[in-house]
Amino acid sequence: MKIVILDGYQVNDGDLSWDGLLPFGALAVYDRTPKELVAERVGNAEIVFTNKVFFTKEVFAACKNLKFIGVLATGFDNIDIVEAAARGVTVCNVPGYSTLSVAQMTFALLLEIVCKTALHSESVLKGGWVKAPDYSYRMAPVTELAGKTIGLVGYGKIGAAVGKIAEAFGMRVIFYSPTKKGATPLNELLARSDVVSLHCPLTAVNRGMLDKTAFSKIKRGAILINTARGGLVDDQALADALNDGTLSAAGLDVVSVEPMRVGNPLLTAANVIITPHIAWASREARSRLIDISVANLAAYLKGKPQNKINCGVDNPQ
Helix, strand or coil: CEEEECCCCCCCCCCCCCHHHHHHCEEEECCCCCHHHHHHHHCCCCEEEECCCCECHHHHHHCCCCCEEEECCCCCCCECHHHHHHCCCEEECCCCCCHHHHHHHHHHHHHHHHHCHHHHHHHHHCCCCCCCCCCCCCCCCCCCCCCCEEEEECCCHHHHHHHHHHHHCCCEEEEECCCCCCCCCHHHHHHHCCEEEECCCCCCCCCCCECHHHHHHCCCCEEEEECCCHHHECHHHHHHHHHCCCEEEEEECCCCCCCCCCCCHHHHCCCEEECCCCCCCCHHHHHHHHHHHHHHHHHHHCCCCCCECCCCCCCCC
């Protein structure tokens, strides 16, 4: 049996191993695959793993031997799952592998915004403390999180994990979810929250949900954190909200188009921290991702697929 990994570098840049897949067949691993080479590299393979390569109707039509796609991620918006179902291709993802890492990054961004650690460290290392007349000085206000309200947009495993951390800091936690009991309506959440943190999947329904209209309803001076999907936010609307003071700051691990493009308005926006989509990428999380992916294939080959994506399900968190 032929197994192909189309874009393995993001998951394993050499610090981990694909050896768990070797007992199942001949393995070909590509670091990256451009769209024009997808069908060629899949060829007559029955088993394919991908992180972000797009599987369109055209790809499925060209890869007639394909039986199983292992998504090396939780999100699967790069797979036409309706077409996969129509052709009898099983698609399995890996939910939950990065929950703790993403929750940790959410607070890494938030704590940097409220504590300004990098700003103060840079000042000290440039000699600012050596020259200071006092034992302490502040380059910018430092803010305490206790007593502040954090509004979680999305309340799956990651959102719930972030909520627990927030409670440990003494924050009030509210959340928006179309499926969970006790949810706060989105507009109310935006109006009440000192921090708005996004933890929902990207779907056709919520793409661009934080646009100019949404930012007009948000609590003035709020902080936005996005470790979910960049497409949830209109980049220009966010940049405008930062530049005009509607938001006091934003911490982003994702943007609408990745890699980030020259000319993205967020590159020059005020009070923004941006990291290159690394919240999921701790070594521990990537190791879990590979282990669960191997287990997904093993379960499929036994006729009992796990983490199978149904064609009518929106990309779940």
